[in-house]
Amino acid sequence: MTFIHSSAQISTKAQIGEASEIGPFSIIHGNVIIGKNVKIGAFCELGIANLQGPRSPLVIGDNSLIRSHSTFYESSSFESELITGHYVTVRENSHCGKGFQIGTQSEIQGDCKIGNYVKFQSNVFVGKKTIIGNFVRISPYVTLTNDPTPPSNTLLGCIIGDYAVISAASVILPGVKVGSHSLVAAKACVLKDVPKETVVGGVPAKVLGKTTDIKLRDGSNRPAYPWNKHFTRNYPKEILKEWSDTKSKEGL
Amino acid sequence: MTFIHSSAQISTKAQIGEASEIGPFSIIHGNVIIGKNVKIGAFCELGIANLQGPRSPLVIGDNSLIRSHSTFYESSSFESELITGHYVTVRENSHCGKGFQIGTQSEIQGDCKIGNYVKFQSNVFVGKKTIIGNFVRISPYVTLTNDPTPPSNTLLGCIIGDYAVISAASVILPGVKVGSHSLVAAKACVLKDVPKETVVGGVPAKVLGKTTDIKLRDGSNRPAYPWNKHFTRNYPKEILKEWSDTKSKEGL
């Protein structure tokens, strides 16, 4: 059974899975497939048409939560366990893995490919053609750009490697590759590719060292990176088991 | 004939032109004049009163598109072909030319003057008293400030020249003039006036060279600036003809 608020506007063509809820004043257009146990907050609009490209449905996987005032276009897809903040915008043709978390006021401009268990905090801006790996974490007010000589027709999306962390208010310039397990410091402007497990910072960003030299600030003197050796909040059990098995193998 | 969604709240004093549409749950106050063939998305509020100043109508020109969740105060005006993203805020007493494009989550704080065919991407913040010329392009997360000694009553708006390009996440300090056809690099903090056709970058921004020395990144080795010699997307035919005629005269 689905719970649709009486004030919501739902197209008869929309597919809405079992045990899902649509909040007050939300609008679901026809070209939308919503999975099971999905909760959509108030004042959302899902499935806005993009008449300029090839059209496919907006697909929201099972067990997702889309918070209020969010806007999704058709032709993008999300595997299960999507969680968004408020006022999120997602344009067309972006394909995103499991457990994606999109912070309040973040925007994904379309034509992006995003892996599993990626987490954005608030106000993350993702330009067209960005490619993001698995387990990436992006802090507030980060901008991933794509046009090396604005305005032009040469869009070079950034490429962000697995487990990379991009700190608050940083900008990644068009086409830059951030290596896996790397850390971009706050307020950096990254012009060049970042090798894996490397810390960069500054405007323009320079290499500051190895991530593995950074200690936690909790008094424990333990290494802060790779972060998934100590930080597990909101990752599912099967992932924690995988991470734990890797640690065991490494004799940690 | 106009198409007003049954859930929209429209003042009987509002003027709405032929073939215009008002989306679900949108609110149009009385002091609003909407032209012909204008489309207003869902969850918008247009014509909010500003009781502190002299009051005139909000005017939206013909053939405009205002996307969902946007907020416009009274006493501002837009010539034809305005296009906005979502969650746009425009305060009072700003007067804007033809073909203005305002990206998602951008905000215009009021008392601004903006020329023709100006294009903002997402999250552009325009402080009070800013003056922007024609054909200016502003990338995401740019902030145009106005108070040299915050807080004070001396608001010095930025002045941005024709065809200037301001790249992502830059800040222009109060009263700074950016010359025509100039380029502000990403993440710059611009403290001093920028001469025309000049590239500046860094914190604080320094002159990096002439725009005419920058090449396109498409393998063609053609110059990237003046950008209007190669980039024409979404400009109207009469403008393209004007640009083309100028090129012919210059023997290009």
Place this chain on the structure above:
Amino acid sequence: MTFIHSSAQISTKAQIGEASEIGPFSIIHGNVIIGKNVKIGAFCELGIANLQGPRSPLVIGDNSLIRSHSTFYESSSFESELITGHYVTVRENSHCGKGFQIGTQSEIQGDCKIGNYVKFQSNVFVGKKTIIGNFVRISPYVTLTNDPTPPSNTLLGCIIGDYAVISAASVILPGVKVGSHSLVAAKACVLKDVPKETVVGGVPAKVLGKTTDIKLRDGSNRPAYPWNKHFTRNYPKEILKEWSDTKSKEGL
């Protein structure tokens, strides 16, 4: 008498004070106490449940104004005269003094403590556990961070002293203390504590001088700081009297 728009959705458990107004399409949940003479704009949602922590009501003090499209969770409180812009988000367990002004698109992430007569312009991001004193002023696009080694469980909120001013597009790093009456210049990245009455700027921020050496840009040659000796707009009479009495005592 209260004025509740017929399209608003109000829980019968919500408490709404005399002479208050709820705008079109707004939602007020049950765990909300709204004071007297409060005006809530359109498309707001107040009192969203946070099921993970201890729950208390959202309290909005008398004579407040919450502008359209704003989102407040339960368990936060605001003394009288709160004024917000549009699209504001406030999470749970933040406690804020009198006369708080929150600009458009600003976000307070929760577990914060904010003093009296604090004023944020647009797009101010306040991470969890931030502590802000009295009469603080924060310019657009400022980010107050909290995680020194993201991601971690060690959240170190920033601490901002009384009368401090943080200029546009600056970032304050986790746990940094900004002294009272200090000034952070535009686009700064503040890594270290800022002594009182000090100007800092740059990436990383360095000490640039004393605030008392900065002059107003209005031609008067008067000192710009302490700002409350010349700037009084929108502060209440009793505060202006207090400031004026201090000036008299100092023989100014």
